[in-house]
Amino acid sequence: MSVTTLPKLSKAQFDSLGRELDELRQRVIDDLGEADRKYIYDVIKVQRTLEVMGRGLLFAGFFPPAWVLGVTALSVSKILDNMEIGHNVMHGQYDWMRDPALNSKMFDWDTVAPAENWKHSHNYIHHTYTNILGKDRDIGYGVLRMDEGQKWNPYYLGNPVYACLLMVLFEWGVMLHDMETEKLLSGEKKWSETKGVRQRIWQKGLKQTLKDYVLFPALTGPMFLTTLAGNATANLVRNVWAFSIIFCGHFPSGVQTFTEAETENESRGQWYYRQMLGSANISGGPLFHLMSGNLSHQIEHHLFPDIPARRYPQIAPEVRAICEKYGLPYNTGGFSRQLTSVFTKIVRLALPDSLWGSPSGPPAGTVGSGRAVRAA
Amino acid sequence: MLTTGLRFLEALATPHGVDRYLELIHPMLTIRELRGEVTSVHRTTRDTVTLTIRPTRRWRGFTAGQYVRLSVDIDGVRRARCYSPATSQHRDGHFELTVKAHESGLVSRWLHANARPGLILGLSQAEGEFTLPAERPDKILLISGGSGITPVLSMLRTLSDEDYQGTVTFLHYAYTEADVPCLEQLRDLAADKLVLAYTDAAGGDLEGFFDETHLRKVAPWFAEAQTYLCGPPGLMKGVRDVFADLGVSDRLHTEDFAPAPITVDAADATGDVTFARSHRTAPNSGATLLEQAEAAGLKPEHGCRMGICFSCTRVKTEGCVRDVRNGALSTDPDEEIQLCVSVPVGDVAIDL
Numbered sequence A: 001m002s003v004t005t006l007p008k009l010s011k012a013q014f015d016s017l018g019r020e021l022d023e024l025r026q027r028v029i030d031d032l033g034e035a036d037r038k039y040i041y042d043v044i045k046v047q048r049t050l051e052v053m054g055r056g057l058l059f060a061g062f063f064p065p066a067w068v069l070g071v072t073a074l075s076v077s078k079i080l081d082n083m084e085i086g087h088n089v090m091h092g093q094y095d096w097m098r099d100p101a102l103n104s105k106m107f108d109w110d111t112v113a114p115a116e117n118w119k120h121s122h123n124y125i126h127h128t129y130t131n132i133l134g135k136d137r138d139i140g141y142g143v144l145r146m147d148e149g150q151k152w153n154p155y156y157l158g159n160p161v162y163a164c165l166l167m168v169l170f171e172w173g174v175m176l177h178d179m180e181t182e183k184l185l186s187g188e189k190k191w192s193e194t195k196g197v198r199q200r201i202w203q204k205g206l207k208q209t210l211k212d213y214v215l216f217p218a219l220t221g222p223m224f225l226t227t228l229a230g231n232a233t234a235n236l237v238r239n240v241w242a243f244s245i246i247f248c249g250h251f252p253s254g255v256q257t258f259t260e261a262e263t264e265n266e267s268r269g270q271w272y273y274r275q276m277l278g279s280a281n282i283s284g285g286p287l288f289h290l291m292s293g294n295l296s297h298q299i300e301h302h303l304f305p306d307i308p309a310r311r312y313p314q315i316a317p318e319v320r321a322i323c324e325k326y327g328l329p330y331n332t333g334g335f336s337r338q339l340t341s342v343f344t345k346i347v348r349l350a351l352p353d354s355l356w357g358s359p360s361g362p363p364a365g366t367v368g369s370g371r372a373v374r375a376a
Numbered sequence B: 001m002l003t004t005g006l007r008f009l010e011a012l013a014t015p016h017g018v019d020r021y022l023e024l025i026h027p028m029l030t031i032r033e034l035r036g037e038v039t040s041v042h043r044t045t046r047d048t049v050t051l052t053i054r055p056t057r058r059w060r061g062f063t064a065g066q067y068v069r070l071s072v073d074i075d076g077v078r079r080a081r082c083y084s085p086a087t088s089q090h091r092d093g094h095f096e097l098t099v100k101a102h103e104s105g106l107v108s109r110w111l112h113a114n115a116r117p118g119l120i121l122g123l124s125q126a127e128g129e130f131t132l133p134a135e136r137p138d139k140i141l142l143i144s145g146g147s148g149i150t151p152v153l154s155m156l157r158t159l160s161d162e163d164y165q166g167t168v169t170f171l172h173y174a175y176t177e178a179d180v181p182c183l184e185q186l187r188d189l190a191a192d193k194l195v196l197a198y199t200d201a202a203g204g205d206l207e208g209f210f211d212e213t214h215l216r217k218v219a220p221w222f223a224e225a226q227t228y229l230c231g232p233p234g235l236m237k238g239v240r241d242v243f244a245d246l247g248v249s250d251r252l253h254t255e256d257f258a259p260a261p262i263t264v265d266a267a268d269a270t271g272d273v274t275f276a277r278s279h280r281t282a283p284n285s286g287a288t289l290l291e292q293a294e295a296a297g298l299k300p301e302h303g304c305r306m307g308i309c310f311s312c313t314r315v316k317t318e319g320c321v322r323d324v325r326n327g328a329l330s331t332d333p334d335e336e337i338q339l340c341v342s343v344p345v346g347d348v349a350i351d352l
Ligand code: FES
Pocket: B302, B303, B304, B305, B306, B307, B308, B309, B310, B311, B312, B313, B338, B339, B340, B341
């Protein structure tokens, strides 16, 4: 483990960084139009077609190739629904179209996690307090130890096991996320406060379960179990994929976390700085970006969570150039590299830091003054 | 039976809804959402276009004088405007809209330029209280100006379909003869009841703007009649004043079709902010709408307070707001805005 020091940016530099990124955002906003509408509707068309095909093929699920094809189509459909469509639409990326079908307030996605709960924990909490220890509950999701700043205790010995469980059951994990279970356990939050969240979980979870595990299997009659297994497999594939992409967005080595103290009274430029340093990209081709909902461009997404995701690859070179200009890191790498790095971290943090000879607790310093960061 | 079937389909289509799948086969196949297909297009004057629209099956029809909200996607953005059908309410299965292309009218100009048979539009159920009573009055005076002609023309056509035996006069104001939409049809329909007044040209039955002499000439029986009026603000005011002077305001029924234009002065905090749902109004302090709402004692839903999470999105029903991030103005009524990054420019009403 080596220690690198980030460049210090002066107040003027932070201000001009903020200005440059604001201008970039504005240029994209001014350019939004028919092409963006057509794009998202094309993706939706592909997704819905795959879904219908997948469900249709499962009617012939007694014939193994049909089952495999059906599950594949359904898995891809669920991935597109959750990543490029659901995640992005619910971020308000398409609200400017004023189309109720693609409005962040009305859209819901094909997972057991209710849109309303997710928008609170993700759009608000995670995107506002990105990587601030103690505020961003996406650091470890209240279950894992994903940063040295989280104090080690023997519970974390199970880190790799919890991570694997979370991967397999990802949609259920996301569903429970807004319950803030760890706060309930510590008494910081009262059970009665979770009423709305619980109601939505119950309603959404029931509908989704009914659809995938009762209605569609029943429709295929004697194929009940085969269809049920097919739907469960598609959900599992989607879970594993979504988990992998999302974990590569904030947990590879080199990604920074921040303390509440050092992020107090952030300027616009400092906010951008934190978003940039707290995120990591995955390199890949257009199909990979599509399947990851363009969250492979996590850095661009965190700078501009509300602009249509198809624009991220277009602006990535410019963002990268801005990073270079200010001497800031732009964390990117291939899928397997980022994923390996994430899993290494999960395993390493399962054990007390003293074992690796590194200090525990967040390092001192402020965003404004530049700070020591650790790179694995 | 039908509803059980529908609920079953919806359970299968959850969470997206059946329409989201059906529309991929054909946009007119929707079950819940209303759509309309343009079946014919006539450009009757140099700046008006008449569309015949066949709505999807759940459309419940309209009563003469009502309007529908029509929406089209222009440059990726869905734009909705209200228009009154001009046809008789007794024509089943389709209706007609006459749209005047205003110079600054985004939707009307787009429709004038782009409408063609086969175009699919978004529709709402008909709304509005500007209608004839179910028991038709003995004497009816219809007054319209410009594109305000559509709701009253619909009334006239409806009456004609009903073989109305009472007295009816139709007084319409236009700049010149060339500005009267569907003139031939109008003459065929009601030559004896039609009075055309041209404000900018000779050759009409009357000339100039509405006044008491116009009224006495076309409908000396106005005091026993019910009068229905729709037109531009100038005409509306003229008629209202005359009716008030004559003490017959209670016999006048009106519909404003053109909202007062918004004058924009982005610099200062003027006007009042109205939080419509909670019935609160406060002078505009120049702060963001989220802050002003909180200052007024409301607790609007919000999250980041910096424009990224969209928790604070609300519908602005009237007025103009400025986005503090880039100065962009939103002037359309019924537009969604983010309270935390919007400041009011003049009078604004929010659905909050
Ligand atoms: S509070 Fe987050 S967008 Fe307004």
